[in-house]
Amino acid sequence: MLDERSTITLNDVARRAGVSPMTVSNVINGTRNVRPATRQRVLDAIAQTGYRVNPLARSLAGGHNRMISVFTPKLNRPYAAEVVQGAAEAAERLNYDLVVMMLSPNSTSDFSMMSRLSVGALLIQPSRQAPWFSADLPPHVVSVDGPSAHPLTVDNYGGACSAMQHLLTLGHTRIGFISGLEAEPDIQNVSTSNAPYERNDAHERFRGYRESLARAGLPLLPDYVQHGDFTKGSGERAAKTLLRLPVPPTALFVSGDAMALGALHTAQDLGLKVPGEVSIVGFDDLPMATASRPGLTTVRQPLLHMGEVAVQILAALESGTEVPPPAPFPTELIVRESTARP
Amino acid sequence: MLDERSTITLNDVARRAGVSPMTVSNVINGTRNVRPATRQRVLDAIAQTGYRVNPLARSLAGGHNRMISVFTPKLNRPYAAEVVQGAAEAAERLNYDLVVMMLSPNSTSDFSMMSRLSVGALLIQPSRQAPWFSADLPPHVVSVDGPSAHPLTVDNYGGACSAMQHLLTLGHTRIGFISGLEAEPDIQNVSTSNAPYERNDAHERFRGYRESLARAGLPLLPDYVQHGDFTKGSGERAAKTLLRLPVPPTALFVSGDAMALGALHTAQDLGLKVPGEVSIVGFDDLPMATASRPGLTTVRQPLLHMGEVAVQILAALESGTEVPPPAPFPTELIVRESTARP
DNA sequence: TTGAAAGCGGTACCAT
DNA sequence: ATGGTACCGCTTTCAA
Numbered sequence: 001m002l003d004e005r006s007t008i009t010l011n012d013v014a015r016r017a018g019v020s021p022m023t024v025s026n027v028i029n030g031t032r033n034v035r036p037a038t039r040q041r042v043l044d045a046i047a048q049t050g051y052r053v054n055p056l057a058r059s060l061a062g063g064h065n066r067m068i069s070v071f072t073p074k075l076n077r078p079y080a081a082e083v084v085q086g087a088a089e090a091a092e093r094l095n096y097d098l099v100v101m102m103l104s105p106n107s108t109s110d111f112s113m114m115s116r117l118s119v120g121a122l123l124i125q126p127s128r129q130a131p132w133f134s135a136d137l138p139p140h141v142v143s144v145d146g147p148s149a150h151p152l153t154v155d156n157y158g159g160a161c162s163a164m165q166h167l168l169t170l171g172h173t174r175i176g177f178i179s180g181l182e183a184e185p186d187i188q189n190v191s192t193s194n195a196p197y198e199r200n201d202a203h204e205r206f207r208g209y210r211e212s213l214a215r216a217g218l219p220l221l222p223d224y225v226q227h228g229d230f231t232k233g234s235g236e237r238a239a240k241t242l243l244r245l246p247v248p249p250t251a252l253f254v255s256g257d258a259m260a261l262g263a264l265h266t267a268q269d270l271g272l273k274v275p276g277e278v279s280i281v282g283f284d285d286l287p288m289a290t291a292s293r294p295g296l297t298t299v300r301q302p303l304l305h306m307g308e309v310a311v312q313i314l315a316a317l318e319s320g321t322e323v324p325p326p327a328p329f330p331t332e333l334i335v336r337e338s339t340a341r342p
Numbered sequence: 343m344l345d346e347r348s349t350i351t352l353n354d355v356a357r358r359a360g361v362s363p364m365t366v367s368n369v370i371n372g373t374r375n376v377r378p379a380t381r382q383r384v385l386d387a388i389a390q391t392g393y394r395v396n397p398l399a400r401s402l403a404g405g406h407n408r409m410i411s412v413f414t415p416k417l418n419r420p421y422a423a424e425v426v427q428g429a430a431e432a433a434e435r436l437n438y439d440l441v442v443m444m445l446s447p448n449s450t451s452d453f454s455m456m457s458r459l460s461v462g463a464l465l466i467q468p469s470r471q472a473p474w475f476s477a478d479l480p481p482h483v484v485s486v487d488g489p490s491a492h493p494l495t496v497d498n499y500g501g502a503c504s505a506m507q508h509l510l511t512l513g514h515t516r517i518g519f520i521s522g523l524e525a526e527p528d529i530q531n532v533s534t535s536n537a538p539y540e541r542n543d544a545h546e547r548f549r550g551y552r553e554s555l556a557r558a559g560l561p562l563l564p565d566y567v568q569h570g571d572f573t574k575g576s577g578e579r580a581a582k583t584l585l586r587l588p589v590p591p592t593a594l595f596v597s598g599d600a601m602a603l604g605a606l607h608t609a610q611d612l613g614l615k616v617p618g619e620v621s622i623v624g625f626d627d628l629p630m631a632t633a634s635r636p637g638l639t640t641v642r643q644p645l646l647h648m649g650e651v652a653v654q655i656l657a658a659l660e661s662g663t664e665v666p667p668p669a670p671f672p673t674e675l676i677v678r679e680s681t682a683r684p
Numbered sequence: 685t686t687g688a689a690a691g692c693g694g695t696a697c698c699a700t
Numbered sequence: 701a702t703g704g705t706a707c708c709g710c711t712t713t714c715a716a
Contacts, residue, residue, distance in 0.1 A: 052454050052455075052458065054402075055455045055458065055459070056398050056458075056459070057402055059398050060396075060398045060399055060402055067455070074427060075417065075423055075426055075427060075430070081423055084417055084444075085417060085444075088417070088444045097443075097455065098443070098444065099441050099442065099443050099456060100417070100441065100442040100443070101439070101440070101441050101442070102426075102430045102440060104430075110397065110407060110408070110439035111439070112394070113397035113398060113401070113407065113409075113459075114441065116396070116397070116398050117398070232633075261633055265635060268635055288630060290574075291574075291630050291633050291634060292633060292634060292635070293607060293610055293634065293635060
């Protein structure tokens with residue numbers, strides 16, 4: 001109720017309770033045994049003064065905060081939002097505090113501040129060339145869709161194959177592909193290394209397309225491959241190009257839901273029936289995949305679950321447990337209404 | 343280049359440069375004049391050691407940090423994501439760092455921790471009964487769609503009227519309404535106060551519906567009013583009820599885009615043509631409003647802009663400027679393809 | 685123009 | 701079971 005403005009310190013509490021600062025610290029952190037009576041006096045003093053620890057001071061002095069930071073690019077991208085939501089739920093369950101920072105190229109000072117306050121970090125789509133990549137990070141780091149000490153990967157290749165298998169089984173032989181490679185400036189560098197986490201998502205999906213085609217004995221037509229940047233707009237452009245070909249594909253495998261929706265709408269706007277005249281398969285299964293008519297057939301990535309696992313790993317790491325590199329998360333083909341026989 | 347693990351402190355730099363720690367501090371912060379020669383020696387020492395300031399220590403010692411917290415419920419709700427994105431852009435421009443925390447009903451400790459570190463907070467859809475509402479907040483607080491010292495409001499009433507006007511002008515006389523009131527447990531309490539920020543969004547939209555009807559000389563049919571909770575599912579349920587009425591409405595005004603999309607799909611699934619047999623108007627203009635076919639006619643709230651203004655106000659507040667309560671943000675009717683003459 | 689000393693608010697370590 | 705003390709890394713205040 002009272003709005004004490006001048007900061008109350010641990011010493012104030014100690015004085016009020018008639019004990020030493022150390023005892024107060026111990027009560028707060030449960031570091032050592034404290035006689036119940038003393039403990040209660042301290043608790044009362046805390047309540048009466050409205051004392052709250054200063055996390056800065058605690059960290060500076062070597063203490064630990066139960067905080068996990070999430071570093072992500074733009075948050076209004078559904079991909080990130082889903083992962084963060086999953087992480088938040090796990091964090092709450094495990095009694096960690098989750099804070100999210102959106103990284104901009106310039107800010108580094110407060111970024112490193114959050115780093116120092118945190119026991120671990122979850123990096124969402126980090127890129128090696130980001131300035132903060134080399135900056136100081138918390139003791140433990142897990143990443144999603146990008147490199148780190150503990151990268152979480154998805155079976156993008158397998159997912160792409162299942163999407164292609166679905167279309168091939170339906171009887172499609174002219175299948176176009178829209179990649180997300182336009183959004184991957186790292187392409188050059190990646191090829192120099194073959195550490196598992198360097199296989200980025202966009203590449204793996206393309207590989208699934210190529211190899212599925214080959215296995216089915218179908219040719220890889222350069223005209224049938226377009227590149228987008230995961231945005232709806234780029235999907236629209238790519239689809240327009242593909243569907244206006246002299247011999248257009250009867251099916252499109254699009255490596256992101258937003259782009260797939262763009263393709264779907266483009267097809268409809270071109271007067272083509274989906275799935276009657278064109279079938280479309282997406283990738284991700286973002287919430288928006290159900291927001292279209294027809295509903296989008298797509299490959300689900302367990303984004304919420306990945307967020308949860310990321311936090312669980314961080315928690316394990318902090319408790320000293322060895323954590324083996326987790327197996328790639330499986331994907332699942334979700335068949336809705338945007339696919340049919342040619 | 344070198345990956346020094348043991349932390350390099352300001353003292354290390356001072357020793358190496360043969361000056362006092364104070365001088366190093368002054369060079370770094372430009373606090374006082376330093377003789378160019380000395381300055382250069384310090385700079386060299388910093389470069390050689392790879393020294394980086396410890397923001398924790400700096401803050402503790404009295405420095406100011408430029409951090410703003412955003413407190414929001416679930417982040418994967420597009421509404422919040424948009425506001426946060428707007429805030430992030432403004433923050434970057436004004437050289438603040440934004441951290442986002444998702445509040446869960448229980449946790450309060452984490453919350454107060456960030457509060458201490460921030461110069462200001464942006465509350466998204468806060469509710470009075472949340473436990474943390476009475477907890478300590480940063481010096482300055484701005485809110486969006488909820489109460490605070492500096493609430494940002496939208497002209498929900500006007501927006502609702504413009505939506506209704508659109509339908510009425512088109513010639514509709516049987517207009518159904520889906521509210522968001524089911525998601526507002528505060529309803530009781532609100533009526534006891536009449537401070538401007540207590541008029542919550544869902545109520546104002548309903549008022550716009552009611553009064554527009556009255557002005558047009560049309561009756562308010564209880565059957566034509568259903569309540570949802572802003573989720574797609576609730577929109578589907580409500581629409582099903584409305585469209586199965588013996589004499590169903592020819593148009594639906596839905597007070598949220600997610601619900602509106604649910605209604606749209608329900609109509610389509612019921613075999614009704616949109617907008618041929620049913621017209622639908624939403625509210626919010628979330629990104630998903632363009633992700634349907636037909637595109638959703640809706641009332642735009644300037645969410646990105648509101649996020650930006652929120653941060654601007656916080657910045658002004660911090661610099662000691664008096665900030666008058668901002669005028670309600672205007673809405674704008676975005677006409678797409680989901681509405682037509684009856 | 686530069687330096688020395690005293691904290692900021694905690695925690696770790698060694699005593700008692 | 702509790703207390704004293706020395707810092708964590710930096711800035712502020714006061715002196716030189």
